[in-house]
Amino acid sequence: MGNSKRELWKFPWGYAESFIIATGLLITGFLIEAATKGRGVIKPQWPYNLLTGLLFAGILLLIHGLFRKHALVRWFSSIPACISSISLFSLMALMLGIVPQNGSGQGIIDGSGIMHISRSWPFLLSQVYFLTTLGFVILRRALPLKVKNIGFLLNHFGLWLIITAALLGSGDLKRLRMALKEGDNPHQVALEEDMRLYLIPFSVKLVDFNIEEYNPKISIYNKETGEYLSGSKDPDITVRKGLKSDVLKWNITISEFYRFSGISGGIYEPSSVRGSAPAALICAVNRTTHDTASGWITYGSHTIPPQNLDLDSIYSLVMKPPEAKKFSSILEIYKNEINADTIKIEVNSPVTVKGWKIYQAGYNDKMGKWSDISIIELVRDPWLPLVYSGIFMLLAGAVYIFWTGRKIRNEEL
Amino acid sequence: MTWIDYPIFAATSTILWISGILLIYIYTKRTFSYLPGFLFITAGTVLMILFVILYWFELDRPPLRTLGETRLWYSVFLAAVGMIAFLRWKYKWLITYSILMSVLFLLITYLKPESYNKSLMPALQSPWFIPHVIVYIFSYALLAASSLVALKGLYEYYFRNFNMSTLKLADNLVYIGFSFLTLGLIFGALWAKEAWGHYWTWDPKETWALLTWMGYIIYMHTRTYQPGRILAPLWALSLAFVVLLICWFGLNYLPSAQSSVHTYTR
Numbered sequence: 001m002g003n004s005k006r007e008l009w010k011f012p013w014g015y016a017e018s019f020i021i022a023t024g025l026l027i028t029g030f031l032i033e034a035a036t037k038g039r040g041v042i043k044p045q046w047p048y049n050l051l052t053g054l055l056f057a058g059i060l061l062l063i064h065g066l067f068r069k070h071a072l073v074r075w076f077s078s079i080p081a082c083i084s085s086i087s088l089f090s091l092m093a094l095m096l097g098i099v100p101q102n103g104s105g106q107g108i109i110d111g112s113g114i115m116h117i118s119r120s121w122p123f124l125l126s127q128v129y130f131l132t133t134l135g136f137v138i139l140r141r142a143l144p145l146k147v148k149n150i151g152f153l154l155n156h157f158g159l160w161l162i163i164t165a166a167l168l169g170s171g172d173l174k175r176l177r178m179a180l181k182e183g184d185n186p187h188q189v190a191l192e193e194d195m196r197l198y199l200i201p202f203s204v205k206l207v208d209f210n211i212e213e214y215n216p217k218i219s220i221y222n223k224e225t226g227e228y229l230s231g232s233k234d235p236d237i238t239v240r241k242g243l244k245s246d247v248l249k250w251n252i253t254i255s256e257f258y259r260f261s262g263i264s265g266g267i268y269e270p271s272s273v274r275g276s277a278p279a280a281l282i283c284a285v286n287r288t289t290h291d292t293a294s295g296w297i298t299y300g301s302h303t304i305p306p307q308n309l310d311l312d313s314i315y316s317l318v319m320k321p322p323e324a325k326k327f328s329s330i331l332e333i334y335k336n337e338i339n340a341d342t343i344k345i346e347v348n349s350p351v352t353v354k355g356w357k358i359y360q361a362g363y364n365d366k367m368g369k370w371s372d373i374s375i376i377e378l379v380r381d382p383w384l385p386l387v388y389s390g391i392f393m394l395l396a397g398a399v400y401i402f403w404t405g406r407k408i409r410n411e412e413l
Numbered sequence: 414m415t416w417i418d419y420p421i422f423a424a425t426s427t428i429l430w431i432s433g434i435l436l437i438y439i440y441t442k443r444t445f446s447y448l449p450g451f452l453f454i455t456a457g458t459v460l461m462i463l464f465v466i467l468y469w470f471e472l473d474r475p476p477l478r479t480l481g482e483t484r485l486w487y488s489v490f491l492a493a494v495g496m497i498a499f500l501r502w503k504y505k506w507l508i509t510y511s512i513l514m515s516v517l518f519l520l521i522t523y524l525k526p527e528s529y530n531k532s533l534m535p536a537l538q539s540p541w542f543i544p545h546v547i548v549y550i551f552s553y554a555l556l557a558a559s560s561l562v563a564l565k566g567l568y569e570y571y572f573r574n575f576n577m578s579t580l581k582l583a584d585n586l587v588y589i590g591f592s593f594l595t596l597g598l599i600f601g602a603l604w605a606k607e608a609w610g611h612y613w614t615w616d617p618k619e620t621w622a623l624l625t626w627m628g629y630i631i632y633m634h635t636r637t638y639q640p641g642r643i644l645a646p647l648w649a650l651s652l653a654f655v656v657l658l659i660c661w662f663g664l665n666y667l668p669s670a671q672s673s674v675h676t677y678t679r
Contacts, residue, residue, distance in 0.1 A: 079637065079638035083635065083638075087631070090631075093620050096615055096617075097617050097620035098669055100668050118615050166613065325533075325535065349607070350610075359610050361610075379610045384612075391603070394595060395596070398599070399592065402589055402592035405589065
């Protein structure tokens with residue numbers, strides 16, 4: 001904390017002044033939040049966000065150009081200011097990481113902003129403080145530019161660019177949802193996060209929705225406690241024909257398994273009609289009493305009722321719902337009335353159309369395999385290239401740190 | 414190769430590792446005196462790598478999904494980090510620590526496998542999956558070693574003579590560990606953009622990963638500002654590791670975790 005006999009607020013400022021300023025910003029932020037009744041920050045949109053960004057960078061440049069030798073400006077690019085701003089930013093992130101973020105902005109606790117930190121005033125102030133200290137230190141190292149500062153600048157300017165662009169760009173970020181049904185006419189209206197309607201510049205039609213599933217698992221269920229026993233060391237068994245497995249005190253054999261089956265007169269048969277369900281014929285022998293239980297089990301579907309196999313008065317064998325392995329949609333995109341492009345989207349492989357990235361988001365969980373509804377997400381983020389530029393600088397900076405190690409520090413001594 | 418073979422592999426590796434450590438302590442004064450011990454440790458590590466590879470084939474997906482599986486990688490990397498540091502600096506205590514931690518993690522994984530789920534949900538089926546997790550685990554292993562150095566430094570400071578070389582070793586580990594931490598964070602962001610539509614959504618896991626990152630940044634900057642200071646960086650480094658542990662294990666117990674996309678074990 002520097003020299004403890006030093007008078008407070010006498011330049012050069014150290015940790016004490018820096019943390020007092022950070023605390024002041026925190027209190028100010030919460031006061032503004034309370035005064036605005038927890039409505040949060042209103043994000044500027046194009047072109048006002050760009051103007052805000054240019055103004056901010058311009059002010060930093062101007063102050064650096066005119067007063068770089070002033071003790072206050074020196075303080076801004078000092079380590080104590082840096083650490084206090086990282087600490088303030090981290091404190092806000094800590095609240096974000098602990099308090100569930102689902103606040104609507106009503107009531108006393110919500111009004112404080114801690115349930116929607118990411119759009120609250122104290123968070124904004126912490127970011128501006130962080131970007132200011134980071135900005136001044138970048139300018140100090142960048143002007144004039146020297147080769148030995150490249151690594152430093154890649155890391156610091158990369159981070160500055162990411163946060164600035166993400167912060168300003170959030171006003172232009174659009175994340176829309178659309179629920180499409182097989183056979184419906186093309187849709188052009190999507191829902192925003194706040195449920196407002198939004199007209200996209202093309203229309204989308206769902207041609208086909210597809211799910212691939214893993215084979216289902218079977219597990220032992222305790223009817224008295226209502227719990228599965230899979231939490232213990234006994235694994236769930238992934239069903240396949242011919243499988244033999246020892247679970248608890250039973251020897252289990254799966255003599256038949258149909259990936260898709262229908263039921264008629266209590267007998268399961270392979271079937272591929274809509275609503276078919278996986279079914280397995282199971283024989284379980286109790287190793288001590290030699291009691292045998294056998295029969296079909298199925299998780300069922302919207303047309304077939306679930307079927308369990310009772311092993312004794314307490315335990316029963318249950319099939320769990322099959323987990324999705326892959327799901328995808330074939331879409332037709334109409335940019336005009338006549339021509340349509342056909343695209344396929346899948347989880348982890350979105351497709352870009354006219355600046356919108358189209359994602360496979362979900363389906364009708366209740367129908368599972370037989371869902372004819374596909375939920376897609378449409379995202380437009382015009383500031384992404386700027387954020388990515390920052391990300392790639394930071395990436396290069398990380399490689400630089402790995403390569404040079406603590407040589408960086410020795411130079412700074 | 415299935416999970417049933419795990420105890421045999423883990424036990425054999427443990428025996429090889431512990432024998433290696435003992436050999437290193439026994440033969441100290443001859444030429445090539447570390448070689449036999451080092452070879453034993455290498456054999457133990459290679460065996461665990463072999464298990465991971467064979468288990469990967471068995472699962473038909475990389476064993477990186479559950480906590481139990483990441484612990485397996487952690488054991489391997491921790492042993493590897495200890496070995497590399499030993500080759501470079503000959504720190505006996507560091508390799509002892511890494512090996513004991515590896516054994517501890519193998520033991521935890523044996524008692525609480527949490528690794529039976531064979532299926533991989535669609536969001537995890539991405540080319541980013543393997544680099545994202547491996548880079549993180551490698552970084553965690555290095556940063557764990559650095560935090561141990563910090564604890565050793567604190568012990569020396571309060572009860573023995575503190576030597577500045579302790580902080581320099583911590584620097585080495587932190588700089589390399591931090592660069593991998595940054596890669597992990599960035600890979601995660603790029604992957605999230607492809608899988609969930611946005612590179613950053615303040616998901617609790619993301620938030621805690623950022624906090625961990627910030628923690629190590631604070632350490633590095635306190636070192637730069639006043640390289641002569643001892644206590645502040647040592648405490649900063651110890652604290653940063655606590656944040657890392659919360660990010661890795663503790664997150665599931667926080668109220669904010671309800672909405673996380675990273676809690677795959679439930």
